[in-house]
Amino acid sequence: MYSHLRKLQIKLAEKVKICPLENPNLRLVAGIDVSFERKTGMGFCCIAVLNSDMHLIQKAFHAQKIKLPYIPGLLSFRELPIIYKTMQKLRYDPDIYILDSQGIAHPRFLGLASHFGVVFNKVSVGCAKNRLVGEYETPGLLKGSYSIMRYKHKEVGAVVRTKNNVNPVFISPGNLINIQDSINVILKYTQGYRLPEPTRKAHILSNRLRKKGL
Numbered sequence: 001m002y003s004h005l006r007k008l009q010i011k012l013a014e015k016v017k018i019c020p021l022e023n024p025n026l027r028l029v030a031g032i033d034v035s036f037e038r039k040t041g042m043g044f045c046c047i048a049v050l051n052s053d054m055h056l057i058q059k060a061f062h063a064q065k066i067k068l069p070y071i072p073g074l075l076s077f078r079e080l081p082i083i084y085k086t087m088q089k090l091r092y093d094p095d096i097y098i099l100d101s102q103g104i105a106h107p108r109f110l111g112l113a114s115h116f117g118v119v120f121n122k123v124s125v126g127c128a129k130n131r132l133v134g135e136y137e138t139p140g141l142l143k144g145s146y147s148i149m150r151y152k153h154k155e156v157g158a159v160v161r162t163k164n165n166v167n168p169v170f171i172s173p174g175n176l177i178n179i180q181d182s183i184n185v186i187l188k189y190t191q192g193y194r195l196p197e198p199t200r201k202a203h204i205l206s207n208r209l210r211k212k213g214l
Contacts, residue, residue, distance in 0.1 A: 005074055013110040015118045018173050021181040027052055030094035031198025034079045035206040041065050045086040046206035049094055050198050059205055060089040073107050076115035096123040100199045102132050103172035105149060105156040117175020124174030125182045127196055131170050141165050146183055158183050162190040
């Protein structure tokens with residue numbers, strides 16, 4: 001069951017481009033977060049757009065029923081439909097998108113951040129709270145410390161300490177960016193918390209929407 005989706009992931013993974021960030025002068029950065037209400041099966045998505053001063057300049061929302069159940073490794077097929085609807089409500093065109101998910105650090109090298117990047121042809125980075133695949137050494141305890149994560153003899157991301165003495169995050173490039181630039185972007189947009197501001201704000205807002213039940 002769902003083998004056709006796994007085969008599709010393998011094909012789409014060939015379209016992912018891992019390369020240096022073409023324009024490191026980021027003006028607008030977006031964070032994407034999706035939360036769920038188990039009882040109703042509703043999904044709530046928020047895209048938070050921040051400028052270079054970390055100010056929130058737009059928040060786009062969408063809520064809809066989620067049809068596909070949660071299946072490890074197939075998260076993108078569950079979340080991309082609601083993300084697509086939310087993307088249609090954006091007034092801005094962010095330079096990069098950060099998702100609370102995996103990029104190429106995925107069993108078939110196509111996590112949500114990579115799938116999103118390919119579908120929308122956008123620069124994308126995955127910044128997850130937990131590891132899905134990959135081996136790594138524990139990074140140092142100070143902010144900025146990191147170690148490279150490897151899977152099937154490939155470098156797929158990095159384990160990065162974004163705050164002193166706090167659990168690291170798992171960063172992997174999604175599309176049109178490489179590992180080092182992904183690390184730099186996440187560290188640049190992380191201020192005082194474990195998670196980068198774009199996804200942290202999107203998470204707060206999507207949960208606020210979920211609690212309202214809109």
